[in-house]
Amino acid sequence: MNIxxxxxxxxxxFIIGIVGVLTRRNAIIVFMCIELMxxxxxxxxxxxSKMHHLANAAKDIxxxxxxxxxxxxxxxVAAAEVSVGLAIIVMLYRNTHSVDVSxxxxxxx
Amino acid sequence: xxxxxxxxWILAVVTLFSAIxxxxxxxxxxxxxxxxxxxxxxxxxxxxxxxxxxxVVNIIVYAGAIMVLFLFVLMLMNLTKDTEPQKSKWLKLxxxxxxxxxxxxxxxxxxxxxxxxxxxNTGNIGLIQNLGKVLFTDYLVPFEISSILFLSAMVGAVVxxxxx
Numbered sequence: 001m002n003i004x005x006x007x008x009x010x011x012x013x014f015i016i017g018i019v020g021v022l023t024r025r026n027a028i029i030v031f032m033c034i035e036l037m038x039x040x041x042x043x044x045x046x047x048x049s050k051m052h053h054l055a056n057a058a059k060d061i062x063x064x065x066x067x068x069x070x071x072x073x074x075x076x077v078a079a080a081e082v083s084v085g086l087a088i089i090v091m092l093y094r095n096t097h098s099v100d101v102s103x104x105x106x107x108x109x
Numbered sequence: 110x111x112x113x114x115x116x117x118w119i120l121a122v123v124t125l126f127s128a129i130x131x132x133x134x135x136x137x138x139x140x141x142x143x144x145x146x147x148x149x150x151x152x153x154x155x156x157x158x159x160x161x162x163x164x165v166v167n168i169i170v171y172a173g174a175i176m177v178l179f180l181f182v183l184m185l186m187n188l189t190k191d192t193e194p195q196k197s198k199w200l201k202l203x204x205x206x207x208x209x210x211x212x213x214x215x216x217x218x219x220x221x222x223x224x225x226x227x228x229x230n231t232g233n234i235g236l237i238q239n240l241g242k243v244l245f246t247d248y249l250v251p252f253e254i255s256s257i258l259f260l261s262a263m264v265g266a267v268v269x270x271x272x273x
Contacts (some may be wrong), residue, residue, distance in 0.1 A: 001217075001227055001229050002225075002226060005220065010123070011215055012126070012212070013128055016128045019204055019208035020132035022204030022208065023196060023201045028137055032140060032144050032254070035144070041147065041150050046160050046235075050227045052237075053228065053234050062242075064234050065240055067178065069158055072158055075167070075170050076255045079259075082175045083265075087266040089182065090186075096159075099188065099194075100194040102194075
């Protein structure tokens with residue numbers, strides 16, 4: 001499979017995530033779009049690791065396994081991020097009875 | 110066109126469709142369900158690339174833990190279509206235009222890159238044996254640091270979510 005298909009697929013996923021962040025006001029959906037962007041990056045990293053492995057397998061038998069470990073660490077960070085972010089959203093809902101991100105404007109005053 | 114190519118195209122179409130449904134559904138619960146479908150198809154992509162460990166971790170961590178957490182919070186807040194905050198039509202149009210132009214620029218920039226192949230359903234770097242060896246020799250310190258990160262995230266979530 002040509003690597004370009006994977007590049008364009010993950011690019012499209014990433015752009016969908018960006019459009020979601022820009023057009024939605026529900027804080028939870030904005031958060032889900034961030035997860036979508038992280039997954040697009042993960043997919044791209046795995047495709048690149050396999051490409052690197054195909055090109056360098058003769059020299060190094062484990063070529064490309066670092067990228068897959070990077071994906072693993074991205075998942076670790078995403079799990080930690082979700083737990084803290086959802087706690088913040090729950091606190092926002094408890095204080096304003098809404099999950100509208102524009103309520104966070106009040107932080108200015 | 111072999112079976113792996115056909116599978117790739119089917120998975121790609123389902124991934125993009127469910128990702129679009131995530132940002133267009135009015136009901137947030139449907140958004141979460143479409144996002145779960147999207148994560149499952151991305152796991153299918155990982156299996157196609159012979160990265161079995163990441164496919165399993167993706168299902169367990171994303172589709173299992175994180176999405177259940179999202180659904181749990183949504184159910185707790187009792188959000189429905191009526192309480193969903195909406196942006197004005199012009200802001201939505203501006204967001205879509207901004208994303209579309211970014212897509213255009215990136216596609217134009219990456220169109221002329223070198224044509225290289227990625228290997229499908231062969232190669233064994235994605236198996237648990239090889240990844241585990243690399244993880245517990247070269248990447249042992251980041252692995253331990255990530256456990257500290259988890260501990261601090263847990264403490265932070267409890268402190269923020271606590272009712273005063």
